[in-house]
Amino acid sequence: MSELGLWFDPSKCLINGEWVAPAGGATLPLENPSTGERIGEIARGGPEDVEAALAAARAAYEGPWGKVTAAERGRILLKLRDLVLARVDDLARIEAMDVGKPLKQARADAVALAPTCSGSGCWLCRLGPCAWPAGLGLAEHWSNVAKPLHWRLQPLTET
DSSP states (O other): OOTTOOSSOTTSEEETTEEEOOTTOOEEEEEOTTTOOEEEEEEOOOHHHHHHHHHHHHHHHHTTGGGSOHHHHHHHHHHHHHHHHHTHHHHHHHHHHHHOOOHHHHHHHHHHHHHHHHHHHHHHHHHOSOSOOTTOOOOOOSOSOHHHHHHHHGGGGOO
16 A cells, blocks of 8 residues: 555556556655645656556557457456446545545546446447557556546557
8 A cells, every 4th residue: 555545556657567666766746736735756757667668568569468359458448447436436535636626526537437438348349449540559647547547548449
C-alpha cells in the first residue's frame, strides 16, 4: 500500500506489468489542489522510462498481445468494467484528491467509466477489429483516472 492507501505505488512507473522506480529515481510531490496538502509522490519518469515502456509495449504487441482477437480484447474491457465497479469509491477518492474536485463529482465520473468500458467491450466483441491505426500506443500518467482512463486504454484494443 502506498502512503495514499492505494493498491499501487504512484511513485513508481508501471512498465511491462511491473511497478519499478523511475530510472533516474526522481519523484514529484503530489498536492491536493483544493487544499494544498501534500498527499504523496508520483514518479517522474524520464526518457529511459519512456524507452523501456515503448520496448515493452512493442514486445507485447509483436508477441502475445498482438495475437489477441478483438473479441477477447472486448472481454478484457468488460472485465475492466467489473474492476471499475468494484473500486468506484477508491477511484473517486483518488480523483478527488488528485484534481481537487468534489468527491460526489469524482464518484459520478468513476461510475461513468463503467458503461464506457462496457460499450467499447461489447462493440469489440460484436464487430471485431476496431479502427485504431496499427502500432498506435500511449503512455500516460495515472492522473484524472475516471473518463480519460478509457481514452488511454482505447488504443490497447487495436488489432
